Amino acid sequence: xxxxxxxxxxxxxxxxxxxxxxxxxxxxxxxxxxxxxxxxxxxxxxxxxxxxxxxxxxxxxxxxxxxxxxxxxxxxxxxxxxxxxxxxxxxxxxxxxxxxxxxxxxxxxxxxxxxxxxxxxxxxxxxxxxxxxxxxxxxxxxxxxxxxxxxxxxxxxxxxxxxxxxxxxxxxxxxxxxxxxxxxxxxxxxxxxxxxxxxxxxxxxxxxxxxxxxxxxxxxxxxxxxxxxxxxxxxxxxxxxxxxxxxxxxxxxxxxxxxxxxxxxxxxxxxxxxxxxxxxxxxxxxxxxxxxxxxxxxxxxxxxxxxxxxxxxxxxxxxxxxxxxxxxxxxxxxxxxxxxxxxxxxxxxxxxxxxxxxxxxxxxxxxxxxxxxxxxxxxxxxxxxxxxxxxxxxxxxxxxxxxxxxxxxxxxxxxxxxxxxxxxxxxxxxxxxxxxxxxxxxxxxxxxxxxxxxxxxxxxxxxxxxxxxxxxxxxxxxxxxxxxxxxxxxxxxxxxxxxxxxxxxxxxxxxxxxxxxxxxxxxxxxxxxxxxxxxxxxxxxxxxx
Numbered sequence: 047x048x049x050x051x052x053x054x055x056x057x058x059x060x061x062x063x064x065x066x067x068x069x070x071x072x073x074x075x076x077x078x079x080x081x082x083x084x085x086x087x088x089x090x091x092x093x094x095x096x097x098x099x100x101x102x103x104x105x106x107x108x109x110x111x112x113x114x115x116x117x118x119x120x121x122x123x124x125x126x127x128x129x130x131x132x133x134x135x136x137x138x139x140x141x142x143x144x145x146x147x148x149x150x151x152x153x154x155x156x157x158x159x160x161x162x163x164x165x166x167x168x169x170x171x172x173x174x175x176x177x178x179x180x181x182x183x184x185x186x187x188x189x190x191x192x193x194x195x196x197x198x199x200x201x202x203x204x205x206x207x208x209x210x211x212x213x214x215x216x217x218x219x220x221x222x223x224x225x226x227x228x229x230x231x232x233x234x235x236x237x238x239x240x241x242x243x244x245x246x247x248x249x250x251x252x253x254x255x256x257x258x259x260x261x262x263x264x265x266x267x268x269x270x271x272x273x274x275x276x277x278x279x280x281x282x283x284x285x286x287x288x289x290x291x292x293x294x295x296x297x298x299x300x301x302x303x304x305x306x307x308x309x310x311x312x313x314x315x316x317x318x319x320x321x322x323x324x325x326x327x328x329x330x331x332x333x334x335x336x337x338x339x340x341x342x343x344x345x346x347x348x349x350x351x352x353x354x355x356x357x358x359x360x361x362x363x364x365x366x367x368x369x370x371x372x373x374x375x376x377x378x379x380x381x382x383x384x385x386x387x388x389x390x391x392x393x394x395x396x397x398x399x400x401x402x403x404x405x406x407x408x409x410x411x412x413x414x415x416x417x418x419x420x421x422x423x424x425x426x427x428x429x430x431x432x433x434x435x436x437x438x439x440x441x442x443x444x445x446x447x448x449x450x451x452x453x454x455x456x457x458x459x460x461x462x463x464x465x466x467x468x469x470x471x472x473x474x475x476x477x478x479x480x481x482x483x484x485x486x487x488x489x490x491x492x493x494x495x496x497x498x499x500x501x502x503x504x505x506x507x508x509x510x511x512x513x514x515x516x517x518x519x520x521x522x523x524x525x526x527x528x529x530x531x532x533x534x535x536x537x538x539x540x541x542x543x544x545x546x547x548x549x550x551x552x553x554x555x556x557x558x559x560x561x562x563x564x565x566x567x568x569x570x571x572x573x574x575x576x577x578x579x580x581x582x583x584x585x586x587x588x589x590x591x
Contacts, residue, residue: 053083054080054083054084054087054090057076057077057079057080057083057090058076058077058080058089058090058093060072060073060076061073061074061076061077061080061090061093061094061097062093064076065093065096065097065100070097070100070101073093073097074094074097074098074101077090077091077093077094077097078090078094081094086118088114088120088122088123091110091111091114091123092111092122092123092126094110095107095108095110095111095126095127095130098110099130104130104134104136107130108127108130108131108136108139111123111124111126111127111130112127112139112142112143112146115127115143115146115147116146119147119157121157121160124143124147124157124158124160124161125160125161127139127143128140128143128160128161128164129164131143131164132164132167132168135171137168140164140165140168143161144161144165147161149161149162149165152184154184154187154188155188156188156189157188158188159185159186159188159189159192159195160185162181162182162184162185162188162195163181163182163185163192163194163195163198165181165184166178166179166180166181166182166184166185166195166198166199167198169181170198170202175202175206178202179199179202179203179211182195182198182199182202183199186199190222191222191223193223193228193231196215196219196223197231199215200212200215200216200219200235203215204235204238204239204242209239209242209243212235212239212242213239216232216235216236216239219232220232226261230256230258230261230262230268231268233252233253233256233258233261234258234262234268234271234272234275236252237249237250237252237253237258237275238275240252241275241278241279244282246278246279246282246283247279247283249275249279250276250279250280250283253272253275253276253279258272259272259276266299266303269299270296270299270300270467271467273292273293273295273296273299274292274293274296274467276288276289276292277289277290277292277293277296277465280292281571284571286571286572289465290572290574290575293464293465296467297464297477297478297479298478300470300478301475301478301479306470306475309470309471309472309475310472310475311472311475311476311482313472314435314472314473314476314486315476315485315486315489317435318435318489318490318492318493319489320393321393321435321438321493321496322492322493322496324393324394324396324438325438325496325497325500325501326496326500327500327501329397330438330441330442330500330501332397333396333397333399333442334442334445339408339444339445339446342444342445342446342447343446343447343448343529344424344425344426345415345426345428345444345447345448346425346426346427346428346447346448346449346450346528347427347428347430347433347437347440347444347447347448347449347450348360348363348371348427348428348429348430348431348450348452349430349431349432349433349434349437349449349450349451349452350431350434350451350452350453350454351431351432351434351459351463351487351490351491352431352432352459352462352463352466352468352474352477353454353458353459353462353463353466354431354452354453354454354459354510355452355453355454355508355509355510355513356429356431356452357373357429358510358513359429359450359452359508359513360373360427360429361539361540362513362521362536362539363427363524364427365533365535365536365538365539366525366530366533366536367533368423368424368425368530369424369425369427369528369530370415370421370424370425370426370427371427371429372415372426372427372428372429373429374429374430375428375430376430376433377411377414377415377428378407378411378428378433378436378439378440378443379430379433379436381407381410381411382407382436382439385399385403385407396439396442399442404442404443407443408443408444411443415428425528425529425530427450431452432473432490434451434490434493434494435490435493437449437494437497437501437503438497438501441497441501441503448504448505448506448527448528449503449504449505449506450505450506450508450524450527451494451505451506451507451508452508452510453507453508453509453510453589454509454510454511455510455511455566455567455569455586455591456487456582456585456586456589456591457569457570457575457576457578457579457582457586458510458565458566458567458568458569459487460480460483460484460487460569460575460578460582461568461569461572461575462565462568463477463483463487464477464480464483464575473486480574480575480578481578484578484581484582487582487585488581488582488584488585491585506523506524506527507589508520508524509589510566511566514563514566515563517537518532518537521536
């Protein structure tokens with residue numbers, strides 16, 4: 047027995063050594079031999095599943111672990127399986143896993159906390175937010191001291207504007223967690239709650255009295271979030287210099303994060319330059335051969351620079367009984383990427399696009415946005431602000447579609463983009479610096495100007511300021527463009543927002559309120575922004591600001 051035990055450990059050690067040297071086949075063999083020697087010990091299974099992952103054999107990896115769990119429950123094996131399922135988006139395999147573990151029986155035990163936690167993350171990814179909340183609660187029921195579940199649930203309550211539940215959970219967590227690090231995080235969420243309840247001074251005082259700035263010195267995630275929160279408090283307290291300085295510091299940290307180094311701010315600007323030369327009338331006329339697409343009239347693309355009021359418009363319009371809004375789903379852009387993948391990503395190959403290729407893109411797009419007969423009768427609004435860059439492609443595929451351009455004072459847009467905490471990508475990295483933000487804005491609108499001139503397409507402009515100052519008139523004008531009648535319930539659009547499970551844009555905490563004027567002329571509070579006004583003068587004049 048001892049000899050077998052020793053041999054088993056030798057095989058495990060050899061497998062790990064070979065894996066470190068990159069000898070994956072030898073490592074694999076060692077772990078298989080170890081399993082043959084001892085089919086119940088979990089070490090070989092976990093290591094072998096990792097080897098399969100390194101060899102891109104995801105199905106083998108997860109099947110190995112699930113088959114083990116059919117006979118014996120093991121916390122490490124089930125956690126490994128859950129982790130793999132979530133990382134590689136293997137939802138069907140995760141469903142098998144929770145069926146085997148009988149997770150749906152709501153029998154709460156410590157060893158199942160991570161399974162409930164991953165189940166909640168799957169639900170979040172699928173936008174099933176109520177189910178996600180319940181699964182996080184179940185994870186806590188398994189282990190009342192599982193702090194990760196509290197953090198995720200607190201984040202979910204705040205992002206879904208469920209501030210009462212946020213308050214209750216913070217209160218109960220304060221009684222359970224006494225560790226300094228955990229208390230600091232709870233203090234952050236409490237200061238965030240106070241901010242959400244418009245108690246800006248109380249929020250600022252709590253941050254100061256608990257010394258959170260120092261507490262999060264080595265925690266970049268919460269340091270970034272804290273700076274964002276401090277800026278919001280300072281702005282509301284009219285301490286504009288402090289507000290700006292906090293955002294400058296936050297953006298500097300974001301810019302220097304290792305995971306953000308892979309993004310290239312020039313990528314989107316270079317694409318815009320290529321489009322300026324390609325999308326000219328001569329090329330457009332070569333491509334467009336069929337303008338008789340009847341379904342186009344019901345498709346509307348809501349575009350504009352980020353932070354121009356597109357989420358506000360989205361929320362107002364989705365309150366209408368005959369409108370369906372797709373919020374920030376890159377359905378057409380994904381089909382565009384798919385098309386260009388087959389064309390060596392060469393823009394010039396768009397000149398050779400065939401009617402069947404266009405019809406394929408149209409069919410697949412319509413299939414994903416029109417899900418039932420009710421949708422067929424509705425105006426479909428595809429809201430994705432920066433698809434303003436892709437209007438050339440959009441008008442080639444949907445030549446008769448309508449375009450809504452959301453506008454807001456360029457200086458307010460620049461201010462909001464610089465201050466907003468976006469998920470960083472090749473486009474959004476431009477917002478971490480004021481000059482880059484302005485360059486990006488100028489590039490986008492110079493491209494739009496070319497689209498206007500060369501394509502001569504139909505569109506309407508909706509100004510954020512006009513909606514705030516003259517709501518009914520502006521919305522009636524917009525609905526006339528869409529061929530719809532005004533409905534009184536549009537005036538209580540914020541109730542629509544409150545009833546939504548989650549709003550997946552940075553404006554999630556703003557559109558749940560009636561219209562307010564404090565965001566108009568916001569840029570005037572910031573000298574470091576107002577001095578750049580001349581760089582945006584062309585658009586300020588063009589759009590009547």
